[in-house]
Amino acid sequence: MWNNFIVLTVLFYTLRFIDGKTQFELNFERSTNRIVITDYYYKLEYSVIRDDREIQSVTLGTGPGGFVKATKSPHGLILSGRGDEIEMSIEVDESGYSQFSVTRRNIRQLFISNLDGIKRLILFHHRTSTEDCVDLGNATKVNWFGGNQQRHQYYPIQNMTHKHNSYVTKAVQNQAIAERYWLNSNGIFIRVDNDAPLFIDQHNENEGFMCLQAKRALPYDIYHRSFDFKYHVGIGLNARDAHMQAVKRFLGKPSGHPDEKMVEQPIWSTWARYKRDVNEGVVMEFAQEIINNGFTGQLELDDDWEICYGSLTFNKQKFPDIKDLTDKLHTIGFNRITLWIHPFVNKNCEPYYTNAKRKGHFLTNRQNSTDTSWWNSEKNEAAYLDFTKTEVSKWFHQHLTQLLASSGVDSYKFDAGESSWGPVDFILNATSNEYPMKLTSDYVRSVSRFGSLVEIRSGSATQDLPVFVRMIDKDTEWSLDNGLPTLITTLLELNMVGYPLVLPDMIGGNGYNVEPDKEMFLRWLQANTFMPSLQFSYVPWQYDQEAIDISHTFVNLHAQYTPYIMERFKQAVMTGEPVNPPIWWIAPKDPIAQEVNDEFLLGELILAAPVVTQDAVKRDVYLPAGIWEDGNTGEVHNTESGKWIRDYPAPLNILPYFIKK
Structure with missing residues (x-):
């Protein structure tokens, strides 16, 4: 249509009309980077240009048909039209790093008014959701990193599959960490603000794209009338440079690190080997086996030590004198004893359930029901402690502090924390835009106060915590379906979303379907050797002397490099660099x-x-x-x-x- 093009420059941006399309250009003054927004009539797209080469494109979700127009904003431009308003603003303009943001404000939805007892359906003309689709660069072989922890953990992540995945912490697909951060090999990162109700799509129907959709739908708060959708795009010199800029500006860094004793010597957990069949005799026999075979370290008492789930009280039928037991364990060579803790109370756990419910300590839904379920309860036969309430966090902390003093236990392993364990459509002591992730962050922030021997398994914008983040349970498999290979890919994923203090899951996997054979056990141990910590449950002496000898070799090799691991921990605290990065x-x-x-x-x-x-x-x-x-x-x-x-x-x-x- 246009044989020649017209150029109009207004401060930050340039306007062009060429070949039947409209282009707006957002310029950085201190670098060669620029953003070109192209309106093709049938779609709206922006491209990141470095040295006159396109290194990233994103299709902007808008309403149907018609060209958009641009007007100046304080730091960029506002695109209007197609039932939408999109602001693109320059945030950082440096010679080696550029950053801009994309914002849609006050996205509204249908809601029902009940004024004067008469129900009325109110329809806002603003859009109710929006979706921007990021070109993953399959045609140009761009690699992507970051994203969420998954059961089937690919790395790089462009081959991951998501279908309308609510981007919150949840048990489904092992999504205990879901940071809204993606980084690619061209030195581009995308970081979505935490208060957007975010879903992602990445699958065969959308091959080559990852679509970020903001929509007010469960598990987010569906009653709030509007929300903002904002994300930031950073442009670094390369992937490493871009990631360190993201750490500086968004992800943060740990405020401290785990105790060196958790690094140098192994953790021995009762879980995989014994599951719930534990008592004083079993624990003492397990401990003596460890010592007799020339090992030592930390002994962790896992599931089923309580009177009932949620009592926080030792079952005297199983553990008649827990203080005597922990004293003996310390005496024979275990320098720390830790105890498994969860945030649930089962309904049959009386009077603990009734007392906590009367005090209002549980999550409730809009119908004031506390009913929920977890892996140690029947359906709707448990309740979830609400750590967004200050009094709950204080009450829980007091009970666990008293338990440490009376039991001789040194610290805790904190399980769960994902938001999906609560009742559907639960209510939090939080603003609408903090739903539901504040439940996870408040839980792990509360329990991390127990110090440098703590481990947690979930997180939400909690990269600053100075404790181990444990990989969610791995299966005793050789496949990428949550098996041994994902020990490495999950390590890389966690490090590259800002969690460098990673505790690998148990050597050999959890043995839910089959116990590890000798080969798997030893290969799993080797894979752990240069990770921050070794965590056993299955043991080498259940195989043969060769397994014991090889295990000693790699436990000693890990201990030999403990000073370097601690050095990298300290570096992570200073700069936020990953401890175990990809090569x-x-x-x-x-x-x-x-x-x-x-x-x-x-x-x-x-x-x-x-x-x-x-x-x-x-x-x-x-x-x-x-x-x-x-x-x-x-x-x-x-x-x-x-x-x-x-x-x-x-x-x-x-x-x-x-x-x-």
């Missing part, structure tokens, strides 16, 4: 390194390449650019641009790892 962290522009998902780094000096494939006695190892010494043979590899070592020999007693010189 591209030291080669952010290496396209091969970006795709490797079965290797990881400890800091920037150790590269671990565990065997995570059944029956394998060799594997290929990729080394990014640098001088690397083989940790097993001492051989030195010098590479300027990355190097594959094909068929690296890795029998059952070998963990391939390399030290960067």
Whole structure:
């Protein structure tokens, strides 16, 4: 239509009419970055341009038909039309880093008015939801990182599948961490504000795109009439640079780190091996086996020690004198004893349930019902403590403090915390835009006060907490369906959404369907060796002497590198850097390194390449650019641009790892 184009410059942006479409350009003054918004009539799209090359595009969800118009705002422009108003604002304009935001304000919905006893349906003309679709760059081989913890944990994450996934903490698909942050290999990150009721779609029907939808629907508060949808786009020099800018501006960094004792010596949990069949005799026998086989560390008493679930009181039939037991455990060599805790009270747990309900300590729904369920209750036979109430947090803390004093236990393992365990459509002591994530954040913030031996498993904008975040339960499998390979991919995911203090789940998995065989047990241990902590439940002496000897080798290797792990913990506290980053962290522009998902780094000096494939006695190892010494043979590899070592020999007693010189 237009053989020539017209250019109109107004401060921050340029307007062009060309070939039947309208373009608006948002310019950064201190870099070559710019944002080009193109109105194709049938869709509205913006592109991030660096050095005249498009490095990201996003399709803006709008109403149907018609061109939009642009007007100046204090820091950018406002796009109007198609039943929508979109503000794009420059937030940071530096020579090495640019950042802008995309905002829709006061998105409204249908609601029912009951004025004067007469129900009226009120219809706002504003849009009720909006959806922006991010091009994942499949055609140009862009890799994506970050996102949410999942059962089927791909890494990089462009192959993940989500279908209208409510982006909250929930038990479904192991989504205990769901940070609204995504980073790609071009040095672009997207961070959605926490108060948007966010859903994501990423599946075959939308191949190559991840759509971010803001909509007032359950599990969010559906009664609030309007909400804002705002997200930020950062443009760094590369993926590492962009991530560190995100840490500085959004994700934050830990305020402290776990106790060195949780790193150097193993944690021995009763859960996977004994499940709920625990008592004083079982615990003492387990402890003595550990000592007799030359190990020590932390002993963790897991599920089913209470009179009933929620009593926070030891069952004297199982544990007649818990203080005597913990004294004996300390005496024989366990320097810390921890206890499993959950935030539920079952209905049959009397008088504890009735007393807590009378005090208003439970989550309720709009019909004032507290009924909910968890894995240790029947349907609607439990209640969930509401940690958004200050008095509940204080009451819980007092009970657990008294329990520490009376039992001789040193600290706690806190389970659950996901918002999905509450009754449907529950009410919180929170603003509408904090629903439902404040339940998770208030719970983990409350319990993290118990100190540097604490572990939690859920989180929501809680990267600042100085405690271990435990991977949600892994299955005893070799597959990416929550099996051994996902030990590495989950480690990378958590580190790259700002949680560097990661506690891997139990060696060998939880054994829900089958117990680990010797091969799986030892390969799982090797994969853990350069992660922050070793957590056993199944034990090497249930196999043979070779398993015991190999286990000692890798427990000792982990202890040898504990000073470096602690150094990386301190670095995370100072700068927010990941403790176990992906290998591209030291080669952010290496396209091969970006795709490797079965290797990881400890800091920037150790590269671990565990065997995570059944029956394998060799594997290929990729080394990014640098001088690397083989940790097993001492051989030195010098590479300027990355190097594959094909068929690296890795029998059952070998963990391939390399030290960067």
